[in-house]
Amino acid sequence: MPESSKIFTYAVDGLAYTVTVYEENGAFFADITVDEGAMDVNAVYFGDDDFSGSSESLRGPLNMNGASLDGEKVQWDAATELSRPGLGPEGEDKETYLQTGDTMTVSLDIESLDEIDIFGIRATSTTNDAGSIKGVSGDPEEPEEPEDPEEPTYEKVFFGEVFSDSGDPLGGTFILDEAPDPNPYSIPALPEGTEPTFGNYLSHFLSEEIGGDLSAVESVVFYGSGEDGSQAELFRIEAPEGGFETPEDLLAAYDEAIEGTEDLAGQDLMAALSLDDYAAAAPETGEEIGLEMEDFDLI
Incomplete structure (x- = not known):
């Protein structure tokens, strides 16, 4: 069970996904789950809610140029390439190609969940009309703690x-x-x-x-x-x-x-x-x- 986590969601017509960022045994991970549609996850980006300073970026088709959140340009603290665009000979069997219900886990080089308030995904071969996304998600949901069942009482x-x-x-x-x-x-x-x-x-x-x-x-x-x-x-x-x-x-x-x-x-x-x-x-x-x-x- 994750010790603590943050949940990010993203949805456009034809595609929806959830990213759960969590700590487990002192390490940090992101579980990317496709809730609707499909996408080839080529890169992940993340940062805190301080948008000052220079922004990390990957070159070419893996960039997140123009990505914004609530009308404000996002400054990314880290970016990680996962795959090159295109399904290639592997087709839908490509490791980073996720369809509805699929989950991929990505290791994150961070020391605290406080370092992630914004999460971005650069994906191609997507099922939305554009065929690709520069998905940006903010205001992560804090998972609700399950309530302990009420203890029965006796007279x-x-x-x-x-x-x-x-x-x-x-x-x-x-x-x-x-x-x-x-x-x-x-x-x-x-x-x-x-x-x-x-x-x-x-x-x-x-x-x-x-x-x-x-x-x-x-x-x-x-x-x-x-x-x-x-x-x-x-x-x-x-x-x-x-x-x-x-x-x-x-x-x-x-x-x-x-x-x-x-x-x-x-x-x-x-x-x-x-x-x-x-x-x-x-x-x-x-x-x-x-x-x-x-x-x-x-x-």
Whole structure:
């Protein structure tokens, strides 16, 4: 994956291309991709946005004489010949002849992407009416950083150590997203202001404050709001034989459980996972848990 990049585009009737200039492992390259039509890329030019000083140029048919950007004559800092005009005996198999969908990579002798604000291509055998171009592209697009998918959040997570034959929680540690007020049973909750993602629940369970024993966990149960607004079990992760050895093992099992779901927030998590078997209403307070408190290890 490129470490950073700039994208230049150019289009005339019958021809369009994209140039992606990027850094990778300390070296710099330009990927020239034809989006429409075809062209024989004979030379590339580039420069920064300071148009003062002398301009680099290649002689003869590879020159960019008269090239301008927004009505201003371009001053090029560098020019590189890639091929001579004409397809010759190779025809369309010529290495620099690009058709729709083709990409050619050119190495660039620069030390920083800041050196390239303007990119030019001198091409012949093109599919526009003129049959050649002196293409100039400026104002490079900065590629959008992909957004990290939103982490699902939960109203409560149970790190269960003992369950009934029917799967009901009997012993373990409940952790709430927010501490209730009052909290007569001292049910643990995430620290104030902590986002209720599973990673944060797990970190809190293993913290000195809770002192949870991961090896004793038989199943982790996740709770959120059901369709009627009441708290309900969303899904659970069963421990492998011998239990979870490390937090990374449990996180990997969690990632596998939610992999491929489209919307993992709130009520939509329940629909996305379609785990109706686990959608029984879950209590919200100590009294509503309906359990003898001595049967629980509420740390």
